[in-house]
Amino acid sequence: MSYHDVVAEDCRLIILNELSKENDSRLNETILTKVLENFGHLKTRDYVRTQLRKLEDLGAIGIKQVGTVQVAELRQPGLDHVERRSYLEGVGRPSLEG
Numbered sequence: 208m209s210y211h212d213v214v215a216e217d218c219r220l221i222i223l224n225e226l227s228k229e230n231d232s233r234l235n236e237t238i239l240t241k242v243l244e245n246f247g248h249l250k251t252r253d254y255v256r257t258q259l260r261k262l263e264d265l266g267a268i269g270i271k272q273v274g275t276v277q278v279a280e281l282r283q284p285g286l287d288h289v290e291r292r293s294y295l296e297g298v299g300r301p302s303l304e305g
Contacts, residue, residue, distance in 0.1 A: 213299075214248065218258050220289075220299035221246050223267060223281065227289045232281035239279065265295045 225242050226232050234242075240255050259279050262268045267285030271278045287293045291301055 215258065215261075216297060216299040217246075218243055218248055218250065218255075219262055219267075219297065220301065221248070222255075222258060222262065222279065223285045223289050223298065224301070226268065226279060226281035227286055229281075232286075233278055235273070236277045236279070261297060265297065267295055267298070 221243060222239055225239065226234055236252060236255050236259065239259075240250060240252055243250050243255065256277060259268065259270055259277060262279070262285065263270050265284065266282060267288060268282055269280045271280065284293070284295060288295045288298055289301055291303075294300065
């Protein structure tokens with residue numbers, strides 16, 4: 208697995224984790240870009256959109272376009288991954304620590 212793949216999988220896991228912490232399971236791409244920065248991933252909006260599309264393709268999230276901003280909403284397969292009930296290919300594995 209390449210470094211690029213490892214980084215992408217980590218970013219996808221961070222996105223799912225953050226969505227799972229929200230009361231309504233939703234965050235917009237601007238906030239997610241800042242969250243990734245907090246974890247050491249300085250990424251563009253286009254990169255975040257690419258990761259959101261991948262997660263949507265996996266059934267982990269839904270994406271809604273609101274004006275010029277995309278809003279991601281966690282779906283059951285994404286929550287199952289975060290809570291270690293099942294695993295999604297292409298998403299980093301959650302740690303055993305909460």
